[in-house]
Every structure is written in C-alpha cells, then in structure tokens.
Amino acid sequence: MKVYVALILGTVLLVGPFAWMLTLSVTTPEGDLTVANYTGAWREAPIGRYAVNSLFISGATVGLYLFLCSLFAYPLAKLRFAGASLLRLLLLATFLVPWEVTFVPLFEVCARFGLYDSAWGVILPASVNAFGILFMTDAFRTVPNSLIEAARLDGWGEFRIWWKVAVPLVRPSLAALAVLIFLSSWGSFLWPLVVLRQDSSYTLPVALSYLQGTFSANLRYLAAAAVLSALPPLALFLAMQRQFVAGLLKGSVKG
Amino acid sequence: MRESLRRRGLVLYSVFCILLGCQDDVPHIEFWTMQLSGFRPYIERVIADFEKSRPGTTVVWVDVPFTAMGQKLMTAYVAGRPPDVVNLNVDLASSLAHLGALVDVRDHSAGYLPSVWESLRVGEGVYAFPWYLSTEVTIYNSKLLAEPPRRFEDLPGRVIGKYAMCPKIGSDTDLLKFFMMNGARVLQDGKMDFSDPVCRETLLFWKKLLEAGQIPPEALTESHRVAIDLYIRGQAAILLSGPQFLKIVKQNNPEVYAATKVAPCILGRAGLTNIAVMNVAVTTASPRREDAIAFAAFLTHGLNQLALCREAAILPSVESALEDPFFSREETLEDQARAIAARQLRTSKVLVRGLKRQAEIQKILQQATQEVCFNGADPDAVLRRAEETINRLIR
Numbered sequence A: 001m002k003v004y005v006a007l008i009l010g011t012v013l014l015v016g017p018f019a020w021m022l023t024l025s026v027t028t029p030e031g032d033l034t035v036a037n038y039t040g041a042w043r044e045a046p047i048g049r050y051a052v053n054s055l056f057i058s059g060a061t062v063g064l065y066l067f068l069c070s071l072f073a074y075p076l077a078k079l080r081f082a083g084a085s086l087l088r089l090l091l092l093a094t095f096l097v098p099w100e101v102t103f104v105p106l107f108e109v110c111a112r113f114g115l116y117d118s119a120w121g122v123i124l125p126a127s128v129n130a131f132g133i134l135f136m137t138d139a140f141r142t143v144p145n146s147l148i149e150a151a152r153l154d155g156w157g158e159f160r161i162w163w164k165v166a167v168p169l170v171r172p173s174l175a176a177l178a179v180l181i182f183l184s185s186w187g188s189f190l191w192p193l194v195v196l197r198q199d200s201s202y203t204l205p206v207a208l209s210y211l212q213g214t215f216s217a218n219l220r221y222l223a224a225a226a227v228l229s230a231l232p233p234l235a236l237f238l239a240m241q242r243q244f245v246a247g248l249l250k251g252s253v254k255g
Numbered sequence B: 001m002r003e004s005l006r007r008r009g010l011v012l013y014s015v016f017c018i019l020l021g022c023q024d025d026v027p028h029i030e031f032w033t034m035q036l037s038g039f040r041p042y043i044e045r046v047i048a049d050f051e052k053s054r055p056g057t058t059v060v061w062v063d064v065p066f067t068a069m070g071q072k073l074m075t076a077y078v079a080g081r082p083p084d085v086v087n088l089n090v091d092l093a094s095s096l097a098h099l100g101a102l103v104d105v106r107d108h109s110a111g112y113l114p115s116v117w118e119s120l121r122v123g124e125g126v127y128a129f130p131w132y133l134s135t136e137v138t139i140y141n142s143k144l145l146a147e148p149p150r151r152f153e154d155l156p157g158r159v160i161g162k163y164a165m166c167p168k169i170g171s172d173t174d175l176l177k178f179f180m181m182n183g184a185r186v187l188q189d190g191k192m193d194f195s196d197p198v199c200r201e202t203l204l205f206w207k208k209l210l211e212a213g214q215i216p217p218e219a220l221t222e223s224h225r226v227a228i229d230l231y232i233r234g235q236a237a238i239l240l241s242g243p244q245f246l247k248i249v250k251q252n253n254p255e256v257y258a259a260t261k262v263a264p265c266i267l268g269r270a271g272l273t274n275i276a277v278m279n280v281a282v283t284t285a286s287p288r289r290e291d292a293i294a295f296a297a298f299l300t301h302g303l304n305q306l307a308l309c310r311e312a313a314i315l316p317s318v319e320s321a322l323e324d325p326f327f328s329r330e331e332t333l334e335d336q337a338r339a340i341a342a343r344q345l346r347t348s349k350v351l352v353r354g355l356k357r358q359a360e361i362q363k364i365l366q367q368a369t370q371e372v373c374f375n376g377a378d379p380d381a382v383l384r385r386a387e388e389t390i391n392r393l394i395r
Helices: A002-025 A036-044 A047-078 A084-096 A099-112 A119-126 A130-141 A145-153 A158-169 A171-187 A190-195 A204-211 A219-239 A241-249 B002-022 B037-053 B066-078 B090-098 B114-119 B174-181 B197-211 B224-232 B243-252 B254-258 B289-299 B302-309 B333-345 B358-373 B379-394
Strands: B029-034 B059-064 B085-089 B129-135 B137-141 B163-165 B236-241 B260-263 B275-282
Touching: A002 A036, A002 A219, A036 A047, A036 A219, A047 A084, A047 A119, A047 A130, A047 A158, A047 A171, A047 A204, A047 A219, A084 A130, A099 A119, A099 A190, A099 B066, A119 A171, A119 A190, A130 A171, A145 A158, A158 A171, A171 A204, A171 A219, A171 A241, A190 A204, A190 B066, A204 A219, A219 A241, A219 B243, B029 B066, B029 B289, B037 B059, B037 B289, B037 B302, B059 B066, B066 B085, B066 B090, B085 B090, B085 B289, B090 B275, B090 B358, B114 B129, B114 B275, B129 B289, B129 B302, B129 B333, B137 B243, B137 B333, B174 B197, B174 B358, B197 B358, B197 B379, B224 B236, B224 B243, B236 B243, B243 B254, B243 B260, B243 B333, B254 B260, B260 B333, B275 B289, B358 B379
Parallel strands: B029 B059, B029 B085, B163 B236
Antiparallel strands: B085 B275, B129 B275, B137 B236, B137 B260
C-alpha cells in the first residue's frame, strides 16, 4: 500500500508541472479553451525553423554518438591490448572535469577549426563521451565470445565482426542510449547559444527563451511552445519504449 | 558498387560541411543586443540608416537571450572573439571594463544626461554609451490596495490578498540600493562600508515584513520575474518595476491589468529613486574600432532613442529626446507610467555603479540577507563580515 502511495505521489510530482503547462497552453486568461496560444507562439517565434535546426542537430549528434561510442567500446570490451586499463582510467577521469570548465577551451577549438556559428560546432563536441563508451562497453560484454570466435575462424576482420555480429546484438542498449542522448541534445541550451552566432541557426530551447522577451512575456505562448518542443522527444521515447527499457535492464540480470 | 558510392557520398558530404564551416566572413561590425528580437524592425532600420550614412560598413546583428549574455560574452572574450559593439547592463559593463575589455569613450559625452553618463565612469574612463533607461514606478492593484504608500515605512500592515509586495532584496545588488534609498553611503573611497546604522535598520525592516507575511520568502532568493509573477496572479498588491513591465501584466492577466493603477516609486528615507541603465559598449578587441564607436554613438543618439521609446515604455538617456512632448502624454496606463518615470528621472540617480566583481558581491549580500532574515543571525555581525569579505574582494 505504502509503495502505491509513494508511486502516486512521485507521479503527481513528475507529471504535475507538465499538466500545468498543458493546461496553461490551451486556456485563455479567462479560463476558456483555445488553440490561439499555439498559433500565437508559432507567429511570435519561428518555431518551425528552430525545430528543424534542433532535429538536425539532435539527429546528427545521436547518429555520431552511437557510432563513435560503440566503435570505441568494442575493443575495450572484447579485445586484449596493452594500455587498456590505463585507457579505461583516463575515460573515468573525464567524469571528474565538470562540463562548464571545458567551455572556453572547447570554444577556442571550435573557433580554430572553423566550427563557430556552424551546427557542427554543436554536434561534434557532443558526439562522444566517457559515459557512452562505458555504457556500450558493458553492453558488448554481454555478447557471447563464442560468436566472435566463430566469426574470426571464418576469417572476418574485427571491424566486420563489430558491425555484423556485435552491434546487432546490443541494439536495445543502442536504443536506450539514443533516447538519452537525444533528450540531452534536444534540451541543451547554453552551448548551442555560445557556439552559434546567427539567430537563424539557434535551437528550440533558445527560441523558447526568446518568447520571454525583455519587455514582454506571454506565459501562455511560452507554455504552448514548450508543449510543442516536448513532442519530438516524447514521440521518440514512445516509439522506442520497449527497447529503451530492455537496454537499461541489459546486464542487470546475470544469465 | 553501392557501398563504394555510399562511401564517396559520405566523403563529399564531409568536405562540403568542412568548407561550409571554414568560409571566410565578410568584414563587418558585429553587434550583440540583450534580448531585443521583439524590436527587429526598429533595430534593422537603425542598422540600415547607419550603413547608408557610412558606405562600405556592414553591421551584423546578433540578439542574445538576457540570461545567457554574460556566459556567451565571457566565453567569446576569453577566446578572443568578442563582438565589436555590445549592449550591456551596468553590472556586465563594469566587469568587462575592469578587465580592460571595453574602449574608453569619455570624449563622446555630449548630449547624454550628465548623471547617467557619470554612472558609467570606471576610474578615469567611461566605458559605454548610455542607451535606454528605466526608473521604477509603483504599479498597484486597486482592488487590493486603495492607495499605495509614499514611503516604505508606511507599507500597510495588512492587504487584501497574500502579500503587500515582493521587493527584490536577494538578487543582484539590490540590498545596496535599499541601503542607499534610506540614506546610507555604503560606497566610500572605493570601499564598502555598512557601519551606518541605516544598513542594520533596513535589513531588520525587511525581516519584520517577512515575518509578518507581508513579503514572500522568494524576495530573498528569486529574481524580479517572481515579483512580476506574483503580481500577475493577484497575490501581491504592489509591483515596484519599470513601466515596460506593464505589458507583461496586460498579456497575462487582463483582469489584474484592468484593476492596475500607477503612482510614483515608493521612497526610502533619502527620497531617492534608482535609474536602471542599459548601455552600448565597444570592445577593445574590435579591429574596426572607429566604425564601432560611430555605430554605438549613432544607435544612442537622440532621434534613434526617441524612436525606440515610442515602441516600449522606456526612457531615453539623451536630454533632447527627453524633452519631447511624448513623455508628458497621459492617455493610457503605459503613458501615465512613462510620464511618472520621466518626471522622476530628473531627481533619480544610478545608485549602484561601477562595482568590481559584481557577481561575487551579489552572492555575499544574498547570503548575508538570508542569514539575518531566515536564520535570525545578528545583523551587525553579519554586515561586518559581509563588508570585510567584499572589501577583500575589491581591494
């Protein structure tokens, strides 16, 4: 019984703000139902253009992230080579450095490589990190060694084994990682704002901040835009829900 | 075959992206504003006029959300890529001026209100052109309060509704502002001094109102947005704010707006009101310094400021613009608020200005206020400690 009360309370706490936002977005100040807040928000800020920017940046980030993290993770999980432990230690060490500390050097690197004011300046720095590599290392450990040995006996190279044998078997983990990274990239605010110059290339969270102008702020428009911006991640999560849960549970039960 | 085509496509796409990223910029002045995208036609018109008056000069405008300006600007500055011209508030301008990042424009003072111009002085130099101004007026809900008090000490013991007001005591350096509004001279010879009993009394005054439930605890922790939000929801009877914020009330609660009236700003014992200044600075890193200074001066000259004031309930920093009959018009609520603010401007001052390490000072003051008001700490000891910490910081 206590568990249910706790679960209900937790749900209310989590869903409450979203429900409030949803209510605000479909009502007038007088309390009547309306869709005018959605059309108004669409008119005030070019949400469509920002959504396309966000979709491109988040999509490319997820694609690159999954590719690079699983490519780095496979040898850590399945190959024996000198310095593997040191590499793992170095990866873990990156967790000790807060993201904000890397802001200025990262900006300088982006500027030198001509990535300032380019969507790639947002995508590339977020396209690989220790969390993804370690997450995928754990996932690859669950791939039976016998399958990999059999492929080697057939004369397959390690890259081909990784792509044709290992990656298909860790698909649920990839799905879980895809959802997590998409959400983080979709909601990212400060880095896109710092590295992108032209407001035409800004992302949705930045567009939301524009609806809260210096001299005006229509909270109902803001709520409508926030609901709209929550739809793509929500759709992605619903589409990948089963694989997401399976991916998170992978490795939690020893077979 | 298909695999090879795919590979070639990928290589071509990568080369295209790299080329796209590396394309050279056309020479231009880069101009950043603080969340003024709502005034796009105005800004674009000013830029077009400037470009016409100075052939061969191009201005690229970038609008930055208010809350992110500090971070974006500091990152760009440290990486050696700041904009040429940037719209700043007094705090940010002061921080950057102390870092030597802004150009001294002391020779361009003609026409600006002297008190406002002086407020931008840091040491010997003046590091920004004043742009638009605002002074606080008393915005009040006439259904909750028949008439607002003239002085803070006359704040009503009880109001209909939840709170009398939500003064911004805990964010920015507004505590210093309240000390000064009550007559304390907290900044003496570049040092902070809280020894005047007025500081202690001011702090205890707000503590008393907090304990009586007349002001919310958020007054000590949150920004001005919370004060606006409480007023919009009809939970606070008074909103001390610039006239420009009336639009937000109108947009979000027409019922509260209909009951809203305006009056001169509630005063402290010294009878002073504060001026909030937005300014425009030129960065020392700008390779087109002369053009950048010319643009900043053009943007802030009288006619351009007057045109901006017609679009938002703000005030100009140029004397000739302020004399326009537009600022004595009293047809709408916004007009009335603007007229009150314009009248107040002549007797107002920029109370807190030119502080080094503004952000850190803000944290020290916020902590001190919370220690006294929430934890019941001894105000004398807390103020002494805050004063010492700040003086060590700005030494």
